[in-house]
Amino acid sequence: xxxxxxxxxxxxxxxxxxxxxxxxxxxxxxxxxxxxxxxxxxxxxxxxxxxxxxxxxxxxxxxxxxxxxxxxxxxxxxxxxxxxxxxxxxxxxxxxxxxxxxxxxxxxxxxxxxxxxxxxxxxxxxxxxxxxxxxxxxxxxxxxxxxxxxxxxxxxxxxxxxxxxxxxxxxxxxxxxxxxxxxxxxxxxxxxxxxxxxxxxxxxxxxxxxxxxxxxxxxxxxxxxxxxxxxxxxxxxxxxxxxxxxxxxxxxxxxxxxxxxxxxxxxxxxxxxxxxxxxxxxxxxxxxxxxxxxxxxxxxxxxxxxxxxxxxxxxxxxxxxxxxxxxxxxxxxxxxxxx
Numbered sequence: 001x002x003x004x005x006x007x008x009x010x011x012x013x014x015x016x017x018x019x020x021x022x023x024x025x026x027x028x029x030x031x032x033x034x035x036x037x038x039x040x041x042x043x044x045x046x047x048x049x050x051x052x053x054x055x056x057x058x059x060x061x062x063x064x065x066x067x068x069x070x071x072x073x074x075x076x077x078x079x080x081x082x083x084x085x086x087x088x089x090x091x092x093x094x095x096x097x098x099x100x101x102x103x104x105x106x107x108x109x110x111x112x113x114x115x116x117x118x119x120x121x122x123x124x125x126x127x128x129x130x131x132x133x134x135x136x137x138x139x140x141x142x143x144x145x146x147x148x149x150x151x152x153x154x155x156x157x158x159x160x161x162x163x164x165x166x167x168x169x170x171x172x173x174x175x176x177x178x179x180x181x182x183x184x185x186x187x188x189x190x191x192x193x194x195x196x197x198x199x200x201x202x203x204x205x206x207x208x209x210x211x212x213x214x215x216x217x218x219x220x221x222x223x224x225x226x227x228x229x230x231x232x233x234x235x236x237x238x239x240x241x242x243x244x245x246x247x248x249x250x251x252x253x254x255x256x257x258x259x260x261x262x263x264x265x266x267x268x269x270x271x272x273x274x275x276x277x278x279x280x281x282x283x284x285x286x287x288x289x290x291x292x293x294x295x296x297x298x299x300x301x302x303x304x305x306x307x308x309x310x311x312x313x314x315x316x317x318x319x320x321x322x323x324x325x326x327x328x329x330x331x332x333x334x335x336x337x338x339x
Contacts, residue, residue, distance in 0.1 A: 006072075007032070007070065007071060007072030007073075008032045008033070008034050008052075008070050008071045008072070009026055009031050009032065009033050009034065009071060009072065009073045009074075009075070010034045010035075010036060010067055010068055010071045010073070010074045010075070011023050011026070011033060011034070011035050011036070011074075011075045011077065012035075012036045012058060012067075012074065012075070012076050012077060012078050012102065013036075013076070013077035013078035013079065013117070014035035014036070014037065014045075014046060014051070014077070015035070015037055015041045015042055015043060015044075015045050015046060016045070016077055016078075016079070016183070017045075017176055017180075017181055017183060017184075017185050017188075017212055018077045018117050018173065018176060018212065018215055018216065018219075019035075019075070019077035019078075019117075020045035020046060020180065020182070021180065021212050021213055021215070021216035022075050022077060022216045022219050022220070023035060023046060023049055023051060024048075024049055024180075024216070025213075025216050025217060025220055026075075026220070027049040027050060027051065029220075032052075033049070033051040033052065034051065034052040034053075034054060034067065034071065035051050035052070035053050035054070036054055036055075036056050036058075036063070036064070036067045037053055037054075037055060037056075038055065038056070038057050039055050042182070042183075044182045045180065045182040045183075054066070054067050057098075058078050058094070058098030058099070058101055058102055059093065059094070059097065059098055059101065060101075061101045061104065061105060064101055064102055064105040065105045065108060065109060068105050068106060068109040068111060069109060071109065071111060072111070072112045072113065073111065073112060073113040073114075073115065073223055074102065074106055074111050074113070074114050074115070075115045075117075075219055075223075076099065076102055076114065076115065076116045076117060077117040077219075078094070078095075078098055078099070078102075079094075079095060079117065079119075079150075080094035080095050081146070082146075083144060083145075083146035083147075083289065083290065083293075084283055084284060084285045084287065084290070085283050086282040086283050087282075088145035088146065088149070091145060091146055091149050092145075092149045092152070095149040095150060095152075095153050096149055096152050096153045096156065099116070099153045099156060099157065100156055102114075103156070103157065103160045103164075103166055103168070106166060107160075107164060107165070107166060111167065112167055113167050113168075113169070113223045114157075114166055114167055114168040114169070115168070115169050115171065115219050115222050115223050115226070116153075116154070116157050116168055116169065116170045116171065117171055117173060117219070118150065118153070118154045118157075118170045118171055118172050118173065118231065119150050119154075119172060119173060120172050120173065120174045120175075120208060120233070120235060120297055120300060121143075121146075121147045121150050121151070121293075121297075122137060122147075122150055122151045122154045122172055122231075123135065123137070123172055123233070123297075123300070124136050124137050124138045124139070125138055125139050125296065125298075126298070129299075130298070130299040130300060130301040131233070131297075131298065131299070131300050131301060132233070132301045132303075132304070133172070133230075133231050133232065133233055133304055137151055139296075142292065142296075144289035144292075144293070146289075147293070154170050154172075154231065157170055158170065158229060158231070161228055161229035162229055166228075167228050168228065168229065169222045169223075169226035169227070169228065169229075169230060169231070169232070170230070170231035170232070171215070171218055171219060171222060171231070171232055171234045172231055172232065172233050172234060172235075172300075173210060173215050173218075173234045173235070174207070174208035174209055174210045174233075174234065174235035174236070174297075174300060175187055175207050175208065175209050175210070176188065176209075176210055176211070176212045176215055177191060177209055177210075177211060177212065177319050177320070177323050178211045178212035178213055178319050178322055178323050178326075179212070179213075179322045179323055179325070179326030180212070180326060181212070181323070181326070181327075184327075187207075188323060189327070191244075191245075191248055191320065191323060191324070192248075192323065192324060192327040192328075194245045194248050194249060194254075194256075194257060195248035195249060195251060195252045195254065195324045195327075196252055196254060196328075197249070197252070197254035197255060199257050200257050200258065201257055201258055201259075201260060202241050202242075202245055202256075202257035202258070202259045202260075203241060203259065203260060203262065203265050203294060203295075204240070204241060204242065204259040204260065204261050204262060204265075205240070205241055205262055205265075205294045205295035206238060206239060206240040206241065206295060206297075206298070207238070207239065207241075207244075207294075207295075207297060208235040208236075208237075208238045208297050208298075208299065208300045209235070209236055209237055209238070209239060209244075209316060209319070210234055210235050210236045210313060211236065211313060211314055211316075211318070211319040211322075213314075214234075214236065214311070214313040214314060215234055217311065218232070218234045218305060218309060218311050221305075221309040221310055221311055222309055225308060225309050225310060226308070226309060227308065230308075232304055232305040232308070232309060232311075233300050233301060233302050233304065233305060234302065234305055234311070235300035235302050236302065236313040236314075236316060236319075237315075237316045238297075238298060238299040238300065239316060241259070242256075242259060244316075244320075245257060247316070247317060247320045248320055248324060251320065251321060251324055252324065262291070262294075262295050265291055265294075266288060266291045266292075269286050269287060269288050269290065269291045270288050272284075272286045273286065273287050273288055
């Protein structure tokens with residue numbers, strides 16, 4: 001057992017999809033786990049694992065320092081994903097300022113490992129083949145504010161590693177799917193809606209994917225084997241929605257949705273966006289930014305994570321099957337409770 005294994009491990013954002021799976025895997029290894037939560041956070045995803053819960057906020061530096069006392073590793077999984085907010089000020093505050101506060105606290109408290117849950121949205125675009133970590137970010141002119149905030153956060157982390165000695169590692173995680181999604185996350189729940197025949201129309205787009213359990217495993221492997229100041233692509237298979245949704249409907253024996261093209265979807269989003277702006281509406285989900293992000297990412301090369309971390313993701317079919325089984329079981333449980 002290493003020194004970081006024997007000391008308390010802090011998980012911030014432990015009530016979220018990625019964070020809660022990190023917590024489960026740490027507990028399964030017999031680790032002492034502390035979870036930093038806001039008092040308003042749901043704890044449903046943490047029911048079962050034996051963990052110490054402390055209350056605080058990444059925007060409150062004092063609560064971060066208190067939570068990190070006696071810890072060896074910090075898994076930082078806090079993210080504000082609300083790309084649809086009209087006022088993006090809070091997105092930068094939560095995603096950038098919160099991380100900076102945590103990194104300052106980590107340096108002050110002598111944290112030995114700082115594993116940061118980043119996103120594939122910080123990667124460059126490669127029209128000629130798979131994307132690697134070495135391709136610089138090259139689409140700032142088209143990146144919406146949410147992506148800019150996540151990019152700024154990751155850049156801050158890498159700068160802290162380089163200039164201040166933060167023992168940090170960044171994980172560029174693809175769209176996560178799988179079981180135990182208590183929030184639930186929109187894209188994972190959309191898969192369930194397709195599987196049960198509740199989504200008649202689908203977009204003809206594609207995405208890199210990763211099983212949530214494999215993403216959590218990558219975080220634990222990065223703690224042990226990740227090189228300080230490096231980032232790792234945590235992505236498995238790239239899949240078009242036609243094939244992805246076909247897996248889901250085949251399992252449930254339902255009819256696949258009808259698909260509309262990206263161009264048609266973008267045009268529709270542009271029209272709706274203009275109408276909502278004329279009506280002075282705010283915080284709407286339908287936007288050209290959302291459409292652009294739905295199909296901008298292509299195949300991601302996970303070779304670095306496989307080589308350096310020893311990471312081996314499971315087949316996508318297993319992820320789809322387990323996600324559907326979990327949502328189905330949860331729905332049946334909710335129906336039983338209603339009676």
